Amino acid sequence: xxxxxxxxxSNIAVIKYWGKYGLQLPRNPSLSFTLSASVxxxxxxxxxxxxxSNHVNIEFYLxxxxxxxxxxxxxxxxxxxxxxxxxxxDYTLHIETSNTFPHSSGIASSASGLSALALxxxxxxxxxxxxxxxxxxxxxRASMIARLGSGSASRSVFPFMSEWGFxxxxxxSSDEYAIAIEPSDVFKTYHDAILIVNPKEKSVxxxxxxxxxxGNPFAEARYKQANDHLALLLNAMDKSxxxxxxxxxxxxxxxxxxxxxxxxxSFILMKGNTLLMIDKIRSFRKDTSIxxxxxxxxxxxxxxxxxxxxSSEVHQFIETELRSLCHDxxxxxxxxxxxxxxL
Ligand code: DP6
Numbered sequence: 001x002x003x004x005x006x007x008x009x010s011n012i013a014v015i016k017y018w019g020k021y022g023l024q025l026p027r028n029p030s031l032s033f034t035l036s037a038s039v040x041x042x043x044x045x046x047x048x049x050x051x052x053s054n055h056v057n058i059e060f061y062l063x064x065x066x067x068x069x070x071x072x073x074x075x076x077x078x079x080x081x082x083x084x085x086x087x088x089x090d091y092t093l094h095i096e097t098s099n100t101f102p103h104s105s106g107i108a109s110s111a112s113g114l115s116a117l118a119l120x121x122x123x124x125x126x127x128x129x130x131x132x133x134x135x136x137x138x139x140x141r142a143s144m145i146a147r148l149g150s151g152s153a154s155r156s157v158f159p160f161m162s163e164w165g166f167x168x169x170x171x172x173s174s175d176e177y178a179i180a181i182e183p184s185d186v187f188k189t190y191h192d193a194i195l196i197v198n199p200k201e202k203s204v205x206x207x208x209x210x211x212x213x214x215g216n217p218f219a220e221a222r223y224k225q226a227n228d229h230l231a232l233l234l235n236a237m238d239k240s241x242x243x244x245x246x247x248x249x250x251x252x253x254x255x256x257x258x259x260x261x262x263x264x265x266s267f268i269l270m271k272g273n274t275l276l277m278i279d280k281i282r283s284f285r286k287d288t289s290i291x292x293x294x295x296x297x298x299x300x301x302x303x304x305x306x307x308x309x310x311s312s313e314v315h316q317f318i319e320t321e322l323r324s325l326c327h328d329x330x331x332x333x334x335x336x337x338x339x340x341x342x343l
Contacts, residue, residue: 002046004123005343008116010038011155012303014249015230016256019213024148025175028226029165032155036337038101040112044120046091057092077149085121087128106199106301114149115156118142144177154178159339160188169231184240189308194332195322197273197300204267206298212263246293253296271300273325280321
């Protein structure tokens with residue numbers, strides 16, 4: 001029996017991926033922070049099949065309970081990977097996964113969960129074939145495999161920051177896999193306080209949201225804007241300009257939600273408290289000049305991004321002004337992390 005265990009983090013995009021085509025290819029490049037507290041831990045054990053099977057057989061457990069919903073999504077993804085991983089037809093995969101963040105947080109587990117599983121698959125391939133690939137190649141492949149499961153998962157396998165999608169401004173960038181981005185020091189210790197406004201699963205899935213970009217009248221302008229924002233953001237990071245960085249992060253977040261609002265059918269994922277928090281964050285920044293800026297993913301929760309050196313002032317602000325707007329006062333104190341690890 002072969003076995004592999006990996007821990008892999010979630011990530012929060014600063015430049016957003018919104019719009020895809022073909023085999024999980026992005027309409028524009030995106031860039032994210034790799035997180036450290038929000039991770040999935042996954043163990044895959046390969047049990048030999050008697051004879052070959054046309055489908056990949058799996059037994060999927062989330063927090064020690066069989067889980068039909070995630071299990072069937074994973075099954076479909078694995079069925080597309082049998083050319084990459086011929087061993088998938090020879091074994092039943094017993095998959096055990098758990099997340100450090102609660103299911104009821106509204107934080108998607110697909111980026112961390114699918115990247116952890118992609119790492120396990122690449123590792124098992126090495127164990128079974130006896131062919132060990134070089135480290136950079138290993139992570140590149142894991143990123144590509146993760147992308148096929150969920151686009152944003154491709155960005156979870158690298159430390160600090162990661163970029164996915166071809167951009168003329170990023171050397172070695174590709175639509176097929178993400179790459180590591182080494183930011184200047186201030187960004188390596190950034191904090192992300194995840195303020196949970198509503199823990200319910202979102203009403204419109206990311207996949208549906210991506211597909212609605214195909215008919216969106218602003219799509220082409222958006223894809224150009226994402227490329228322009230990426231170039232500006234990289235420039236701001238080179239200069240360690242945290243205000244220029246934060247301003248772009250907020251523009252990206254609001255553009256993402258504006259795109260949802262002008263899709264057909266339109267949808268709104270922000271809630272009243274999302275807007276109240278945004279107002280308070282902007283007032284706090286105006287009053288203090290502290291570079292605390294928000295971003296949003298495809299949901300109502302607010303990610304407050306700030307440099308480590310301001311953490312005590314920002315924590316005090318969160319406690320006095322924002323915690324009461326969170327669902328049951330729920331906050332995940334996350335920060336930039338060093339990427340996945342073998343367990
Ligand atoms: C708003 O990666 O969840 O979080 O590829 O269909 O699985 P699929 O979509 P997903 O989309 C993430 C969208 C986003 C922005 C981002 O993470 O870049």
